Amino acid sequence: RRHGETSAIIEMFTPDRGRHAGVVRGGTSRKIAPILQPGAQLDVIWRARLEDHIGSFQVEPVRSRAVVAMADRLMLAGLNTVTALLGFCLPEREPHHRLYVQSEHLLDLLEQTDLWPLAYLRWELSLLDELGYGLALDACAVTGQQHDLAYVSPKSGRAVSRDAAGEWADRLLPLPDILRGIGDGDDYEVAVALNTTGYFLGRHLALDRGHKPLPEARARFVEAFNRRLQTP
DSSP states (O other), rough: OOTTEEEEEEEETTTTEEEEEEEEEETTSSGGGGGTTTEEEEEEEEEESSSSSOEEEEEEEEEHHHHHHHHHHHHHHHHHHHHHHHHSOOOOOOOOHHHHHHHHHHHHHTTOTTHHHHHHHHHHHHHHTTTTOEEEEEEETTTTTSSEEEEEEETTOOEEEEHHHHHGGGGSSSSSSGGTTTOOOHHEEEHHHHHHHHIIIIIIHHTTTTTTEEEEEHHHHHHHHHHHHOOO
């Protein structure tokens, strides 16, 4: 975002310092502004007089993903969703190295439009797990059985078998196999799974942020993905 007449404040997701903001001097200039795009990979040096100051970034471009994302509307929506959720969910300066590596790998797949939605779904599961809200989908919460798992409890985030669900089935969330890491699934199965992960993102992460709604970017991505399902 703009800061003063010529500078910009940017947020980086870094491997060892998590989400980290800083000022880029001349960040609105024709030379620097084009490299300060969502999803861009940068080398940065951060300087501040005190550790708790916002400080300033010296930036050097490594690679841009904007051109790749803009070639496909769904991929652009996906890129915006990843960056929006990271900015929304992560506490400032709290390291999340594993999530950083997974996020980098996900954005490197933007050219592979057929694979990306499933990769994104798995990233959402990792995001929930990283922030302490991982789903327990290996066994039924009621019987302990590990077969015929068809639902997820919206309260506990645990799997429920078809038999155990009984008359409560319509109050549970669907559990497609790909949420358990079984098979690759098709786009329809991914869409069903995104509804389930979206529920828990909204319930837990939005609650942690003072009941703020999830970034609209995610809803736009899901909408664009559903439109692709309907295209013959």
